[in-house]
Amino acid sequence: MTPGETPLLAGERDIAGPAKAGPAGPRGEFREAPEAASPSPGQGTTRGHVIVTRGLTKRFRSGQVAVDTLDLAVPRGSVFGFLGPNGSGKTTTIRMLLGLVTPSGGDCELLGVPMPGGLAEALPRVGAVVEGPAFYPYLSGAANLRRLDAADPSADRRTARERIALALDRVGLAAAAGKRYRAYSLGMRQRLAIAAALLGPRELLILDEPTNGLDPAGTREVRALIRQVAAAGTTVFVSSHLLSEVEQMCTHVGVMRTGRLVAHGPIEELRAGREPRIKVETPDVGLAAGVLAGLGLADPRSGAGEVSVALGTAAPDLVCAALVTAGVAVHGLAVLRPSLEEVFVGLTGEGFDVDG
Numbered sequence: 001m002t003p004g005e006t007p008l009l010a011g012e013r014d015i016a017g018p019a020k021a022g023p024a025g026p027r028g029e030f031r032e033a034p035e036a037a038s039p040s041p042g043q044g045t046t047r048g049h050v051i052v053t054r055g056l057t058k059r060f061r062s063g064q065v066a067v068d069t070l071d072l073a074v075p076r077g078s079v080f081g082f083l084g085p086n087g088s089g090k091t092t093t094i095r096m097l098l099g100l101v102t103p104s105g106g107d108c109e110l111l112g113v114p115m116p117g118g119l120a121e122a123l124p125r126v127g128a129v130v131e132g133p134a135f136y137p138y139l140s141g142a143a144n145l146r147r148l149d150a151a152d153p154s155a156d157r158r159t160a161r162e163r164i165a166l167a168l169d170r171v172g173l174a175a176a177a178g179k180r181y182r183a184y185s186l187g188m189r190q191r192l193a194i195a196a197a198l199l200g201p202r203e204l205l206i207l208d209e210p211t212n213g214l215d216p217a218g219t220r221e222v223r224a225l226i227r228q229v230a231a232a233g234t235t236v237f238v239s240s241h242l243l244s245e246v247e248q249m250c251t252h253v254g255v256m257r258t259g260r261l262v263a264h265g266p267i268e269e270l271r272a273g274r275e276p277r278i279k280v281e282t283p284d285v286g287l288a289a290g291v292l293a294g295l296g297l298a299d300p301r302s303g304a305g306e307v308s309v310a311l312g313t314a315a316p317d318l319v320c321a322a323l324v325t326a327g328v329a330v331h332g333l334a335v336l337r338p339s340l341e342e343v344f345v346g347l348t349g350e351g352f353d354v355d356g
């Protein structure tokens with residue numbers, strides 16, 4: 001959210017879609033940007049990407065470059081985590097995608113349609129929880145959705161009732177549909193915002209920091225909902241400043257830092273790109289190190305009462321057996337896989353605030 005901007009509802013990040021706006025690879029290899037060449041606008045649909053940007057840039061009048069030559073490609077069917085610390089340009093990017101902010105340079109394409117020219121075609125197929133109208137505290141969840149739906153010129157009046165019921169059901173609020181909004185928990189409020197974004201069939205759901213300000217229970221609710229929405233076939237593009245959150249729910253990730261994309265690709269490939277290590281806890285560090293070296297395991301690191309090496313393709317049980325056979329007192333043995341954070345640090349050369 002832009003500094004100085006006030007949420008329409010206290011304590012909450014509002015709302016909803018269909019993505020409103022004024023003029024508003026499949027599993028490729030994980031790599032560092034900018035070498036990760038995105039498909040050109042116009043290639044998005046053929047390559048199965050729902051969002052494609054090329055050189056997308058936003059320089060505000062103040063001179064601030066919020067987004068700097070962004071090349072992004074979001075595969076259809078993914079849950080794409082748009083990760084970066086506060087102020088790294090995530091919201092500005094989303095606003096440009098939805099036609100809420102005019103880019104200063106570059107191109108973007110939403111669902112295969114060049115923006116902003118194709119807004120009218122693309123936006124009804126996109127749900128977004130970025131900004132928008134407030135929910136009314138004294139109206140029920142269902143009544144709030146009826147108001148939003150009635151205000152959407154692209155929505156079909158004849159199907160409103162069933163679409164609203166379906167949306168409430170999808171977010172698990174069917175039983176609380178008649179309850180006043182002000183009685184909703186923060187998690188329920190955010191789920192209602194997502195329901196508002198799902199009032200029609202959407203190919204893409206864009207969520208800007210959907211768990212911001214939520215308690216752990218609300219966060220879990222929203223995460224579970226995102227997984228469900230994705231499992232039902234909607235691509236989800238979700239921004240977050242929390243690495244652990246992205247790691248838990250996303251299939252792909254793009255990492256922003258000061259307006260630039262510093263890495264992007266499938267999370268699994270990112271993890272797989274790092275070699276596991278095996279750590280032995282033992283009072284016989286020297287002896288253990290010798291055995292591990294004898295097995296051809298490289299990159300030894302010794303500490304007090306422990307030694308670790310790169311595991312490579314060796315089987316941990318055989319390593320353990322070799323240690324024991326050689327007389328090493330094995331007090332503990334663990335295969336360590338680097339956390340995503342460690343991988344990012346390796347890729348970007350620095351870490352960032354993962355806990356918010």
Ligand SMILES: Nc1ncnc2c1ncn2[C@@H]1O[C@H](COP(=O)(O)OP(=O)(O)OP(=O)(O)O)[C@@H](O)[C@H]1O
Binds near residue numbers: 062064065066088091
């Ligand atoms: N309207 C604006 N005018 C001037 N600068 C802006 C404007 N909107 C955003 N910025 C600046 O652009 C940079 C990127 O902001 P943006 O909101 O896109 O980041 P973000 O990653 O979404 O962070 P947050 O989660 O805190 O919103 C920040 O330095 C911000 O202060």
